[in-house]
Amino acid sequence: MEFDNNSTECVDCRKPLVWISRIKRLHQGREVHEFDFRCDSCKREFRFRDGKLKELKNDRDPVAEHIAMRQAEIDTVRNQRCPHCGGPLDDWLTCDWCHERYSVDNGELMPRIQEQLQHKAKVSDFKQRYKQFPKLGMKVDVVTDENGYWKIAL
Numbered sequence: 001m002e003f004d005n006n007s008t009e010c011v012d013c014r015k016p017l018v019w020i021s022r023i024k025r026l027h028q029g030r031e032v033h034e035f036d037f038r039c040d041s042c043k044r045e046f047r048f049r050d051g052k053l054k055e056l057k058n059d060r061d062p063v064a065e066h067i068a069m070r071q072a073e074i075d076t077v078r079n080q081r082c083p084h085c086g087g088p089l090d091d092w093l094t095c096d097w098c099h100e101r102y103s104v105d106n107g108e109l110m111p112r113i114q115e116q117l118q119h120k121a122k123v124s125d126f127k128q129r130y131k132q133f134p135k136l137g138m139k140v141d142v143v144t145d146e147n148g149y150w151k152i153a154l
Helices: 062-077 123-130
Strands: 018-027 030-038 045-049 052-056 102-105 108-111 142-144 150-152
Touching (some): 062 102
Antiparallel strands (some): 018 030, 102 108
């Protein structure tokens, strides 16, 4: 954001800016003097160049912020004991005594939900039904579900 303002006062709060640094460099074949200022009241930084005051944006890294917040959340529960047996937790939030695994949710230890593996059709089920392993050109029974998709009947 650029401002056509020759004064050294903050655009937002109209308080005087504090001079931070001066830079002398070449820009398009000529020497350019840049002055950096900071507003102590609203903590914004500005650069004055070619008679214009431009606000310097401090770009945030949302990924780094999320990782830092997550790490801080984990660090808050790092020294806690296992709620189940009172044993110590290792770096992966697994109890050394009862081997219960935990995760952190809103700064609290929550046991991880062990998802049950669903039974899927395997080659052994196929062999049990058809008395042989699948071969190219083999005839099998097909079942259609309510959406019209076909699958092999096991």
